[in-house]
Every structure is written in structure tokens, then in C-alpha cells.
Amino acid sequence: MPGSTAELLVDLSALRSNYCTLCEMTGSVVGAVVKANAYGLGLEPVVKALAAEGCQTFFTAYTHEALALRALLPGAEIYVFSPQIFRDAAQLVAHELKPCLYDLPSVLHFCAAAKANGKKAQAALHVETGINRLGVSAENLDIILAHSELHHIEIDMVMSHLACADEPDHALNALQLSRFRDIVARCGNVRASLANSAGLFLGEDYHFDLVRPGIALFGHDPHYRHCQPRVQPVATLQAPLGQIKTVAAGEHIGYGATVRCDRDTTIGVILAGYADGIPRCLTEPGVRHHVGLGGAKVPLLGRASMDLITADLTGLPGDAAAVGCQVEFFGSQVAIETAAENANTIPYEILTGVGPRVKRSYLRAAQKS
Numbered sequence: 599m600p601g602s603t604a605e606l607l608v609d610l611s612a613l614r615s616n617y618c619t620l621c622e623m624t625g626s627v628v629g630a631v632v633k634a635n636a637y638g639l640g641l642e643p644v645v646k647a648l649a650a651e652g653c654q655t656f657f658t659a660y661t662h663e664a665l666a667l668r669a670l671l672p673g674a675e676i677y678v679f680s681p682q683i684f685r686d687a688a689q690l691v692a693h694e695l696k697p698c699l700y701d702l703p704s705v706l707h708f709c710a711a712a713k714a715n716g717k718k719a720q721a722a723l724h725v726e727t728g729i730n731r732l733g734v735s736a737e738n739l740d741i742i743l744a745h746s747e748l749h750h751i752e753i754d755m756v757m758s759h760l761a762c763a764d765e766p767d768h769a770l771n772a773l774q775l776s777r778f779r780d781i782v783a784r785c786g787n788v789r790a791s792l793a794n795s796a797g798l799f800l801g802e803d804y805h806f807d808l809v810r811p812g813i814a815l816f817g818h819d820p821h822y823r824h825c826q827p828r829v830q831p832v833a834t835l836q837a838p839l840g841q842i843k844t845v846a847a848g849e850h851i852g853y854g855a856t857v858r859c860d861r862d863t864t865i866g867v868i869l870a871g872y873a874d875g876i877p878r879c880l881t882e883p884g885v886r887h888h889v890g891l892g893g894a895k896v897p898l899l900g901r902a903s904m905d906l907i908t909a910d911l912t913g914l915p916g917d918a919a920a921v922g923c924q925v926e927f928f929g930s931q932v933a934i935e936t937a938a939e940n941a942n943t944i945p946y947e948i949l950t951g952v953g954p955r956v957k958r959s960y961l962r963a964a965q966k967s
């Protein structure tokens with residue numbers, strides 16, 4: 599059976615090197631956030647590569663993701679950001695997964711599950727400091743900490759989450775930091791965690807005991823507008839050319855006939871489309887996203903279909919492109935930040951949107967030239 603056409607190439611040695619960079623930058627425990635199938639890159643190869651580099655703490659969003667991770671790494675420390683606690687508590691306890699608890703009912707329910715299991719279970723307390731999603735309000739913190747049922751569990755981490763860490767000058771960063779410091783002081787001797795990727799790049803004040811990077815491990819520095827990116831690209835999305843041909847002046851290209859050729863135009867038909875996670879809005883008139891082709895960059899031309907996208911090869915020397923050549927949508931030639939900007943979104947959505955049809959391939963250190 600032939601392989602799929604579009605391919606997401608994941609450079610596991612770049613991933614490992616990014617993990618080391620973040621460890622060196624912070625001196626804190628680096629807990630890897632691997633929710634959503636490790637941001638679309640594939641859970642198993644990603645967590646095994648991180649574990650091989652010494653990573654022992656992981657975060658998932660949901661319980662089923664944590665269960666999949668537990669099967670891969672029996673000894674790892676695993677936190678679950680957004681458990682459905684009233685449904686999942688018993689499973690969390692049974693598999694030693696640590697929920698990030700976010701209000702008194704969730705705490706009490708988890709205490710009851712731990713009690714029923716006859717063993718102290720561990721959990722984190724997620725405290726609200728300003729993003730206003732999940733989290734214990736600062737007012738309710740003391741009620742939880744003083745609750746008589748709390749002895750059934752061990753709160754081993756207090757955490758919060760930054761709303762504007764990708765904007766280093768945003769006033770909410772300092773406000774959340776100061777609120778978090780007050781909260782940590784009230785929690786006694788328990789480890790503290792505030793920073794995601796963008797937060798850890800805000801500097802030492804934000805590091806506390808443990809940092810929680812996701813996207814930086816996977817190659818995007820959220821502060822790239824302000825400084826040289828401090829992490830290496832990890833993922834490349836590519837697909838082969840299926841046909842090269844000349845379209846006569848006056849002809850149109852693609853659905854909606856959004857492009858009318860004003861001259862004879864050489865086009866390449868790429869074997870990938872929006873079903874592979876390439877945003878259709880990258881091909882709206884006026885966007886002109888450029889893709890990489892053998893070191894050159896060529897603009898997309900005409901609307902993306904579900905499985906096909908056309909590019910303008912007119913400017914290329916005659917032998918620069920051939921059927922079967924790989925075209926890069928993002929990766930080392932075309933920054934994922936550029937693809938995200940052109941699609942009016944962020945690299946997170948581009949990575950997690952890569953479709954299930956796309957084959958994930960893994961480049962390990964030994965294969966690198």
C-alpha cells in the first residue's frame with residue numbers, strides 16, 4: 599500500500615534540543631505539555647524522545663489523553679489540566695494521574711475518590727489570577743486549604759495560567775505575577791508553576807519551581823516578533839507535486855475561479871488540501887502564501903480544494919520542479935509563524951489542525967546528516 603501523500607515530518611532531535619534549551623534557560627523543572635496528541639505531532643514518539651532526554655513530568659488536557667500517556671510511560675508524573683472530575687475521578691486515582699483541581703466541588707469529589715481507594719492521591723490546585731477560565735478564585739482558596747476532607751489527598755503543586763504572556767509589555771503579566779506570589783505564600787510548602795512557553799520567556803520572575811511549555815518544545819517562540827527565536831523548528835508539513843502544466847492566458851484556476859491568468863502560467867498541482875489541515879484561507883485572493891520548493895519560494899494560486907492545491911511555478915527555472923518534488927507549507931524553509939499569520943491564526947492552530955490523514959514521520963538524531 600502506498601503511503602499517504604502529505605507528510606508531517608517531526609525532527610525529534612530538534613525537539614530534544616528545545617527541551618534542553620528550556621531546562622538551561624529556567625533551571626526549573628520543565629514539565630512538557632503534550633495535550634492534543636502532542637500538538638498534533640504524535641504522542642508516543644514525542645513523549646519517548648522527551649523521556650529519553652530526562653523529562654519526567656507531563657501535562658495533558660483531558661483524562662483520556664493522560665491514560666494513553668500512562669500506558670506509554672508507566673513511571674512518569676502526569677497532570678491533567680481539564681479533567682471531567684465527576685466522571686473521571688476513580689480512573690485518575692487508579693492510574694495515579696494528578697488532576698488540576700479548580701473549585702471546592704472538584705476538590706471534594708477527588709478527596710472522596712481517594713478515600714474510596716484507601717490511598718492518598720495527589721493533585722494540583724489551579725488558581726485563578728486573571729485569565730478567568732478554570733481555576734479556584736483567590737477568595738475560595740483558604741476555604742479549600744482549611745477543609746477537613748483535604749487530608750485524603752496531597753496538593754503537590756499550585757499553578758495558574760497567564761493570559762497575555764505572548765505580549766511581554768502587557769500590564770496583566772505583572773498583575774498576574776503579583777497575585778500568584780500572594781497565593782503561593784498562602785499555600786505553604788508546595789511547588790509553584792505559572793509559566794507556559796511565552797511565560798517562561800518573560801524571565802526568571804515567572805519561572806517558580808516548574809514551567810509548563812508546550813509550543814516552545816514544538817518549535818515556536820511566542821516572542822519571535824521581539825527577538826531571535828530561541829527554539830528550533832520541529833515540524834515540517836510537506837506534500838508532493840502531482841502534475842505540472844501550463845494554463846493559457848485568460849483561463850481560470852480553482853473553485854470559484856478566483857484567479858484569472860493574465861499570461862500563460864505554469865502551475866504545479868500539489869497533492870494536499872484543506873482536509874490535510876492546510877487552511878483554505880491561505881489561498882484566498884490577496885493572501886499569496888508562498889510555499890517552499892527545492893530552496894525556492896513560490897506563491898499558491900487559486901483556492902485550495904479538499905485534496906489539491908495549486909501553486910504558480912512560472913518564475914522557476916525549467917528544471918527546478920518535477921512531479922514528485924516535495925512542496926513545503928511550513929517548516930525550515932517557510933516559518934510556521936508566516937503560515938499562521940497568512941492564515942490569520944497562530945502556530946498552535948496550524949499544528950493541531952494537521953489532519954489525521956497526514957502521515958507523521960520522525961527524524962531521529964542518527965538519520966540527520
Ligand SMILES: *Cc1c(COP(=O)(O)O)cnc(C)c1O
Binds near residue numbers: 633796
Ligand atoms: C496548553 C497549556 C500550557 C502550554 O502552553 P504553551 O503556550 O503551548 O506553552 C500550559 N499551561 C496550561 C494551563 C495550558 O492549558
